[in-house]
Amino acid sequence: MAVCEVCSNDYEKAFEVRAEGVVHIFDSFECAAQRLAPSCENCQCRILGHGLQSNGQFFCCAHCARQKGHAQLVDHA
Known part of the structure; x- marks a missing residue:
């Protein structure tokens, strides 16, 4: 064991x-x-899916990325 x-x-x-x-x-x-699993820089939830990354920071969604000043990130185009 x-x-x-x-x-x-x-x-x-x-x-x-x-x-x-x-x-x-x-x-x-x-x-x-x-x-x-990495944690979202904004809400601290564990990112179990694809998530988003910018400048070495991980986010669970585009909303959280925008909250931290990463307006260029989107969930889908």
């Missing part, structure tokens, strides 16, 4: 995720998202 690095649950169905050369162990997708 393996121990989740987020919640410390020792679970027989834990899985590994390799990201940027580092191996992470999780017991659920929820814990994986909590550790690895």
Whole structure:
């Protein structure tokens, strides 16, 4: 069994995720998202979809990007 690095649950169905050369162990997708998904610079929600990026900042949607001064970002054209 393996121990989740987020919640410390020792679970027989834990899985590994390799990201940027580092191996992470999780017991659920929820814990994986909590550790690895970027957070929106405006509302701090976890970005699980495509999101938007500008100047190294991540946003969950164009509305949040505009709130931080990135008017050029749009959700769809």
